């Protein structure tokens with residue numbers, strides 16, 4: 076059984092899509108047991124609370140140093156029996172000690188076709204601005220494993236999304252987001268399937 080902690084910093088539409096896919100029985104063998112955010116006002120915490128899922132705000136600022144912060148995060152994940160971490164719009168770096176402890180079990184979604192248009196500074200609307208500025212005719216979404224480098228871990232699943240004439244960063248973002256909402260549950264379904272076969 077996958078026991079997933081979802082990390083997010085913002086509105087949480089991917090989190091909602093994952094929960095709704097689970098409600099429909101599309102991700103057998105997986106449950107969300109914890110939601111974590113670096114900011115108390117994040118939508119994902121409200122979505123979790125409304126469903127009775129433990130929701131925790133964990134901020135680096137509340138800890139003396141990086142080690143203290145990483146230790147608190149590991150304690151929290153272990154206390155909830157978390158097996159996998161799913162990043163859904165989490166804008167902070169996952170501490171290296173957590174990446175090491177959850178090696179190949181931290182998953183991220185990125186709103187472009189990695190390895191293009193990823194890395195530091197490439198988040199949110201900046202990604203779509205860069206895709207349009209480069210004159211791309213195709214963008215997409217990527218689900219990948221998280222390692223120590225931003226947006227560089229092994230790719231699990233990718234889907235292409237056309238760039239249309241007259242697109243603005245906002246219209247492109249919206250088209251990509253709709254695909255993300257399908258792709259993330261699909262990727263988690265595969266991970267849960269593989270987990271069961273081991």
Ligand code: GRF
Pocket residue numbers: 083085086087088089090163164165184185186199252255
């Ligand atoms: C998504 O576009 C995702 O690809 C990126 O951050 C955004 C999160 O949106 N990593 P939401 O909070 O899931 O609505």
